[in-house]
Amino acid sequence: DAKTTQPNSMESNEEEPVHLPCNHSTISGTDYIHWYRQLPSQGPEYVIHGLTSNVNNRMASLAIAEDRKSSTLILHRATLRDAAVYYCILRDWSGYSTLTFGKGTMLLVSP
Amino acid sequence: DAGVTQSPTHLIKTRGQQVTLRCSPKSGHDTVSWYQQALGQGPQFIFQYYEEEERQRGNFPDRFSGHQFPNYSSELNVNALLLGDSALYLCASSLMRQGYQETQYFGPGTRLLVL
Numbered sequence: 001d002a003k004t005t006q007p008n009s010m011e012s013n014e015e016e017p018v019h020l021p022c023n024h025s026t027i028s029g030t031d032y033i034h035w036y037r038q039l040p041s042q043g044p045e046y047v048i049h050g051l052t053s054n055v056n057n058r059m060a061s062l063a064i065a066e067d068r069k070s071s072t073l074i075l076h077r078a079t080l081r082d083a084a085v086y087y088c089i090l091r092d093w094s095g096y097s098t099l100t101f102g103k104g105t106m107l108l109v110s111p
Numbered sequence: 112d113a114g115v116t117q118s119p120t121h122l123i124k125t126r127g128q129q130v131t132l133r134c135s136p137k138s139g140h141d142t143v144s145w146y147q148q149a150l151g152q153g154p155q156f157i158f159q160y161y162e163e164e165e166r167q168r169g170n171f172p173d174r175f176s177g178h179q180f181p182n183y184s185s186e187l188n189v190n191a192l193l194l195g196d197s198a199l200y201l202c203a204s205s206l207m208r209q210g211y212q213e214t215q216y217f218g219p220g221t222r223l224l225v226l
Contacts, residue, residue, distance in 0.1 A: 032212050043115075043201050043217030044154065087153060091212060098144055098167055099203075099215060101153030 004088045009106040012078045020073040020105055022088030027068050030093035035062065035073050037084040038104070044087065047073065083109045113138070115204050115218035123224045124192050132187040132221045136204030142166075143185040144215060145177060146201040154201055160185050161207050189223075197225045 005023040012018045024033065034049040048055055048062045050071075055062040061074040075082055087104040091097045116135045124130050136143050142161045146154035156169035160179035179185045183204075189196055199222050203215040 034212070041219075043203070043220050044215075045217065046214040049212055085153075094209060098156045098159055098169070099146075099154070100156065101146075103151075103153050 004090060004102055006086070006088055006102060006105045008103065009108065011108045011110065012075075014080060014109055014111050015077050018075040018078045018082070018107065018109075020075075020086050020088075020107065021070065022072070023070045024088070024090055025069045027090055028092075029068075031090040032093070033062065033064060033068075033071050034089045034091055034099070035060070036087045036089060036099070036101075038087070039081075039084045044099075044101075047086070049091075078107075078109045080109050080111060083107055115202055115216050117200075117202050117218040117221050119221060120219070121222045121224075123226065125226050126192055126194060128192050128225075129188065129190045130192060130223060132189075132200050132202075132223075134185045134187070134202030134204075134218060136183050136185070136202075137216045140204035140206050140216070141183050142205045142207045143179060143183065144203045144205070145185070145187045146203065147171070148199040148201055148220070150198070157187070192225045194225050197223060199223075 035047040036044040038044040050062045063072045085104040085106050087101050118133045144159040145157040148154040157171050158168040159166050163179045174190045176188045199220040201220045202218045205213045205215045
């Protein structure tokens with residue numbers, strides 16, 4: 001699996017939007033971009049994934065650069081419950097691949 | 112739906128001992144993956160079981176072994192424990208469907224401390 005690069009940590013205020021960046025310059029044409037997050041004392045949980053087009057779901061939005069070498073996870077209104085480590089992960093097209101986690105970005109949310 | 116469950120939640124062992132961790136997948140799932148998460152690090156893939164066979168394996172020694180039962184539940188066994196095996200062990204379940212980006216659902220993990 002191709003590697004991703006994320007900032008170690010980011011800070012946000014409650015109810016403000018948060019943009020979490022991820023660089024994946026060696027992504028292949030068939031790699032999907034997945035985001036998981038891990039809340040304190042819990043296992044990781046799925047957030048969103050996409051291939052080329054921007055994606056929205058009830059948790060977040062995923063903006064993918066036109067060249068696919070970077071992506072941004074957008075939390076539209078951060079809450080204290082969004083404080084977690086966010087992982088950007090690439091998975092091949094088959095879906096059989098397991099998840100290769102990096103260190104992720106620790107998001108701190110202040111009231 | 113109970114989601115993915117793991118037992119025990121915490122465990123303390125001494126070097127050289129053996130340990131067995133257990134995982135029950137989310138209802139309807141047939142694939143179980145195990146991950147090791149050291150403090151301050153992201154989870155690292157150990158192996159994946161499907162149809163009672165090990166399908167993929169990460170870079171872990173043979174001291175780490177597993178099993179999947181006909182009801183899809185799984186065990187992770189670690190022999191000859193080392194201090195470095197102290198970590199959070201996570202189980203994730205999913206549905207094996209070719210060509211689909213299936214979500215992996217994680218349990219809360221088992222915290223293993225080796226003294």
